Amino acid sequence: xxxxxxxxxxxxxxxxxxxxxxxxxxxxxxxxxxxxxxxxxxxxxxxxxxxxxxxxxxxxxxxxxxxxxxxxxxxxxxxxxxxxxxxxxxxxxxxxxxxxxxxxxxxxxxxxxxxxxxxxxxxxxxxxxxxxxxxxxxxxxxxxxxxxxxxxxxxxxxxxxxxxxxxxxxxxxxxxxxxxxxxxxxxxxxxxx
Ligand SMILES: Cc1cc2nc3c(=O)[nH]c(=O)nc-3n(C[C@H](O)[C@H](O)[C@H](O)COP(=O)(O)O)c2cc1C
Numbered sequence: 001x002x003x004x005x006x007x008x009x010x011x012x013x014x015x016x017x018x019x020x021x022x023x024x025x026x027x028x029x030x031x032x033x034x035x036x037x038x039x040x041x042x043x044x045x046x047x048x049x050x051x052x053x054x055x056x057x058x059x060x061x062x063x064x065x066x067x068x069x070x071x072x073x074x075x076x077x078x079x080x081x082x083x084x085x086x087x088x089x090x091x092x093x094x095x096x097x098x099x100x101x102x103x104x105x106x107x108x109x110x111x112x113x114x115x116x117x118x119x120x121x122x123x124x125x126x127x128x129x130x131x132x133x134x135x136x137x138x139x140x141x142x143x144x145x146x147x148x149x150x151x152x153x154x155x156x157x158x159x160x161x162x163x164x165x166x167x168x169x170x171x172x173x174x175x176x177x178x179x180x181x182x183x184x185x186x187x188x189x190x191x192x193x
């Protein structure tokens with residue numbers, strides 16, 4: 001396979017985060033499928049809450065610039081997004097909003113979101129697996145940032161018992177949906193490699 005690079009990250013930095021576990025499972029399956037996964041933590045990209053005055057005075061923070069560079073070094077990106085009150089986590093929204101402010105000369109607006117493909121997933125202890133938050137995230141990604149997002153999504157309900165100790169999933173159906181998403185993401189990313 002060509003050098004297909006897939007970035008994965010979680011919208012939670014909580015210790016023991018289910019979404020970070022989901023990101024880890026996806027990274028493992030991406031590698032198993034022959035592509036190259038990079039799993040980063042947003043804890044390594046700290047940013048203040050967005051404020052237009054802050055941006056006017058000091059510009060976009062360095063961690064946002066670094067994250068943009070990392071995103072642009074990958075052909076596909078998987079985001080594991082916690083559901084907070086049917087929406088996305090403040091951490092994820094704030095991070096992506098800062099990154100969306102960046103475009104170099106000759107680049108389109110929200111450049112980090114263009115020319116690559118995205119897939120979304122969520123893990124929740126609840127029965128719906130965070131799907132409601134993903135509907136909001138899809139709107140933000142597609143309409144807000146102009147990103148291409150594949151239809152397949154990996155949702156993990158009952159997350160407290162969904163992950164086994166070997167880095168896999170305890171539920172076959174959940175694992176099957178996740179694998180289908182990974183295959184589609186890699187196939188779409190390969191078109192951009
Ligand atoms: C403010 C807040 C709101 C939440 N709202 C929802 C929700 O609407 N739906 C849901 O399934 N879980 C909800 N949860 C539970 C989260 O899914 C749960 O805390 C999950 O573990 C967070 O993701 P993480 O494990 O990756 O940190 C909420 C949690 C918090 C703190």
